[in-house]
Amino acid sequence: MTRRLTRRQRARVVRAVQYGVLVVALLVLVLAADWGEIRRAFFDVDVAKEQFPEIVSTALVNTVIYTVLGFVFGLTLGLVLALMRLSQVPPYRWLAIGYIEFFRGVPALLVFIALGFGVPLAFQVAINQYVTVMLALGLVGAAYMAETIRAGIQAVPKGQLEAARSLGMSQQRAMVSIVIPQAFRIVLPPLTNELILLTKDSSLVYLLGLSLGQYELAKFGRDALNEHRSLTPILIAGLLYLVITLPLGHLVRRLEARTAKAR
Amino acid sequence: MSEERSEEPVVEKSPADEGRADAEKADLAKTDPEKGRAAGDEAIRIEGLHKSFGDLEVLRGIDLSVRRGEVVCVIGPSGSGKSTLLRCVNLLEEPTSGTVTVAGNEVTDPDVDIDEVRRGIGMVFQSFNLFPHLTVLENLTIAQRRVLGRDRDSAERTARRNLERVGLTDKESAYPSKLSGGQQQRVAIARALSMEPQLMLFDEPTSALDPELVGDVLAVMRALAGEGMTMLVVTHEMSFAREVADRVVFMDGGAVVEEGTAARVVGDPQHARTREFLARVLDPAAARLPG
Numbered sequence: 096m097t098r099r100l101t102r103r104q105r106a107r108v109v110r111a112v113q114y115g116v117l118v119v120a121l122l123v124l125v126l127a128a129d130w131g132e133i134r135r136a137f138f139d140v141d142v143a144k145e146q147f148p149e150i151v152s153t154a155l156v157n158t159v160i161y162t163v164l165g166f167v168f169g170l171t172l173g174l175v176l177a178l179m180r181l182s183q184v185p186p187y188r189w190l191a192i193g194y195i196e197f198f199r200g201v202p203a204l205l206v207f208i209a210l211g212f213g214v215p216l217a218f219q220v221a222i223n224q225y226v227t228v229m230l231a232l233g234l235v236g237a238a239y240m241a242e243t244i245r246a247g248i249q250a251v252p253k254g255q256l257e258a259a260r261s262l263g264m265s266q267q268r269a270m271v272s273i274v275i276p277q278a279f280r281i282v283l284p285p286l287t288n289e290l291i292l293l294t295k296d297s298s299l300v301y302l303l304g305l306s307l308g309q310y311e312l313a314k315f316g317r318d319a320l321n322e323h324r325s326l327t328p329i330l331i332a333g334l335l336y337l338v339i340t341l342p343l344g345h346l347v348r349r350l351e352a353r354t355a356k357a358r
Numbered sequence: 359m360s361e362e363r364s365e366e367p368v369v370e371k372s373p374a375d376e377g378r379a380d381a382e383k384a385d386l387a388k389t390d391p392e393k394g395r396a397a398g399d400e401a402i403r404i405e406g407l408h409k410s411f412g413d414l415e416v417l418r419g420i421d422l423s424v425r426r427g428e429v430v431c432v433i434g435p436s437g438s439g440k441s442t443l444l445r446c447v448n449l450l451e452e453p454t455s456g457t458v459t460v461a462g463n464e465v466t467d468p469d470v471d472i473d474e475v476r477r478g479i480g481m482v483f484q485s486f487n488l489f490p491h492l493t494v495l496e497n498l499t500i501a502q503r504r505v506l507g508r509d510r511d512s513a514e515r516t517a518r519r520n521l522e523r524v525g526l527t528d529k530e531s532a533y534p535s536k537l538s539g540g541q542q543q544r545v546a547i548a549r550a551l552s553m554e555p556q557l558m559l560f561d562e563p564t565s566a567l568d569p570e571l572v573g574d575v576l577a578v579m580r581a582l583a584g585e586g587m588t589m590l591v592v593t594h595e596m597s598f599a600r601e602v603a604d605r606v607v608f609m610d611g612g613a614v615v616e617e618g619t620a621a622r623v624v625g626d627p628q629h630a631r632t633r634e635f636l637a638r639v640l641d642p643a644a645a646r647l648p649g
Contacts, residue, residue, distance in 0.1 A: 257450055258487035258546075262501035262553060263477035272504055276491050 135325070142327040146319060150328070153308060154315035155335050161297040161311055162339075164225060165232025166290055172233060173240030178270075180245050191241065198238035203296055207231045211303040224309060228300050236293050240286065247282035248274060284350045291340045291347075312336060400459070401426045401557050401588040402447060407456035409442055416442045418612040420456070426556075429589045431599040431620070434609035435635055440592045441484075443609070444561050447590065448479045461556055477505060480550030480558040484565050486542040488534035494521070494545050495530040498552045506553070513552075520548040524578050540571030544578055551582075558582065560591040596639055600624045608632045 100108065179191035198206070210231045215221060222230075251274050259269035279286075298313035305314060316332030319325075402424040409417040416439045424430050432440045445451040446458055449465050449472050457466045463475050489497050498517035502508045508516070521527050524544035534542055543563055550558060560579065564572045576598050583589055583602045593599060599606050599620055606623040608616045608631075616629050627633045 252485075252487075254483060254485055254487040255489065258481075258483065258489070259501075260473075261448055261450065261476055261479070261481035262549070263473050263505040264501060265473050268504055272500060273489055277489075280491060 137326050137330050139323070139325045139327045142319070142323045142325045143331060145323075146315075146328050146331055150312070150315055150319075150331060150335065154310050154312045154332070155338070157309060158294065158297050158311040158336075159339065160225075161228045161232065161300055162290070162294045164229040165236055165293050165297065168229045168233030169236030169240055169289075169293070170286070172237035173244055174275075176237060176241035177244035177248060180241060181248060195238045195241050198235050199242075203231075203235045203299055204302070206235055207299050207302045210234075224303060224305070227303055228297075231299075231303075232293055232296060235296070236289060239292075240289055243282050243285045243289065244278065247278035250281050251277045284347045287343055287347045287350065291343050294339050294343075295336065399426055400424070401428070401461060402590065403457075403459040404443075404447070405457050405459075407443070407446060407458065408454045409439070409446060409451060410454045416612050417446070417453075420612075420614060422607065422614065422617075424557075424588060424590055426588050427586045428604045429583045429587075429591065429602055430605045430607060431603040432590065432592045432607045432609060433594070433596070433599060433623075433635070433639075434615075438609045439612040440609050441561050444559050444590060444592050447559055448476050448481055450481075473505075477553055478556045480547075480553060480555035482543070482546050482550055482558065482560045482563045484562040486534070486539070486546045486566070488542055488546055488549070490534050493531050493533055494526070494537075497534070497545060498549050501549075502552055516552050516554075517548070520551045521545075523551065523581075524548045525574070538571060539567045540574045543567065543575045547575075547578055547582075557588045557590070560589065560593065562592050562594065564593070564595060594639060596624055596636070608635070610635070 176191045176194060179187040180195070182188055182191075210222075210227050255273055255277065256269055259273040260266070264272065297311060300311055301314040301317070305311075310318065312332040312335055316328045319328030400423055402422070404420055404422045407417055407420040408415070420439075420443055422430075422443075432443065434440050442451055446453050447460065447465070449458075453466055457464055459465070460475055461478060463470055465472060465475050488494075489500070492500060495514065495517055498520060499508075499510070499513040502513040502516060503510065506513075518527065518530065521530055524547055526541060526544055526548070529537060529541065529545070534545065537545065547563075563579070564575050567575065572595070576595060579589070579591070579598070580602055591599075591603070601620075603620045605617060606620045607614055608623055608627070608629070610631050616623055616627060616632050622628075623632065624636065627636060
């Protein structure tokens with residue numbers, strides 16, 4: 096074959112092959128799959144109906160509560176750690192670095208076990224379940240958020256602090272009124288990403304041994320799976336996670352676009 | 359651009375300002391010119407000022423004083439240390455050695471409350487440094503409220519009066535990003551003035567501006583000088599220096615090479631280095647010719 100294709104012809108051929116492969120793959124999937132079996136496993140309507148309204152009114156709501164508790168605590172601690180990390184006093188910096196490296200390095204699972212079982216056993220105290228959740232999610236989240244916030248503070252131009260100090264503001268006043276508000280606008284997109292990660296990490300709460308009313312999405316789905324021998328509850332739980340995370344992801348993209356425009 | 363033009367800054371003296379300027383004039387009149395260098399009349403006194411960044415010695419022993427009501431322009435090639443000198447006055451840079459005294463307070467003394475001293479020193483930066491998360495009005499009120507403890511109403515009154523001085527009353531609710539460079543710099547000047555400083559420092563205030571916006575900022579500064587404000591100005595605007603400055607200081611290599619009246623330093627420079635610099639600044643095209 097010595098026939099030479101023009102660039103446009105070649106592009107058309109390539110595109111046709113790409114779509115062809117896709118169509119063939121889909122056809123094979125549709126024809127080969129046992130749709131009856133798949134439907135029983137994933138889309139059992141009766142099982143699905145049985146999950147409502149509790150999967151929303153209890154599980155979804157609890158997931159949101161746990162996430163928000165962890166996020167608020169993590170954000171507060173993260174801000175303190177970020178400021179310590181940037182401190183002029185070396186021991187503060189060392190403490191912050193030690194904390195951040197430790198909690199970023201160990202699995203969240205381990206922290207949950209330590210807080211859920213280790214602390215009550217070792218100290219013979221019973222901690223409120225919500226407090227435990229808040230601490231466990233927040234302690235790990237704080238390590239990540241501290242680094243994000245530190246980067247945000249450092250991204251605020253030096254001239255801002257100089258202008259504030261020139262007006263007679265103390266270092267602390269300048270940080271609180273001028274630098275930190277700007278830093279938060281810079282880190283809003285990555286912090287929202289942090290919130291998405293925390294939403295998913297909140298599924299680890301099952302480790303703490305929850306009562307029925309405290310079930311969150313993952314635990315609720317797993318219980319229903321055992322009961323009905325059907326994946327349907329898991330599928331619904333997964334979709335409900337998306338109900339939370341997809342709007343947040345959309346928000347991140349809009350915030351990023353806004354920041355890009357402001358620059 | 360037409361917008362810029364339409365709001366030529368109208369700097370009108372409020373009765374209060376006039377009173378203050380008169381009082382200052384009376385003050386000056388009372389003082390014997392020979393005694394003019396007495397401490398009470400000195401806005402800034404810099405003695406034996408050295409500043410190094412690591413191995414780099416940026417200032418090599420500067421002695422300079424600025425009298426109250428005086429406008430002093432510092433000129434010189436880039437890297438000559440003039441911005442560093444200015445930044446040492448309000449301690450944005452910590453001098454390596456030497457003393458800086460502002461209105462009788464030695465700012466280089468570790469026991470002096472630097473925040474207190476800075477309240478009396480207005481600073482205008484090359485890159486404006488307006489607070490982007492605040493509106494123009496908030497930019498002007500935040501330090502008044504947080505530092506001087508003024509209530510919102512009186513802070514806003516002072517802010518509006520100063521916006522009027524720089525001709526930007528209609529921009530009070532705009533965010534800095536919506537303003538042109540020239541407007542931003544005038545807001546920055548109004549922000550500094552809102553603290554009612556006794557002294558203003560300008561660090562190349564027009565260097566970051568498009569040429570057609572320079573005039574409005576210089577007009578504001580000229581009016582300020584006319585009101586009797588003490589000003590230390592680092593600038594490349596030779597016409598401004600010649601016209602407004604009581605004294606011009608030429609710096610090179612971290613030292614003062616020559617100082618005197620504008621007419622003398624700019625009009626009839628004594629040192630070869632000053633002549634060379636002025637030739638390059640006043641006629642850049644000629645300086646670039648080979649040979």
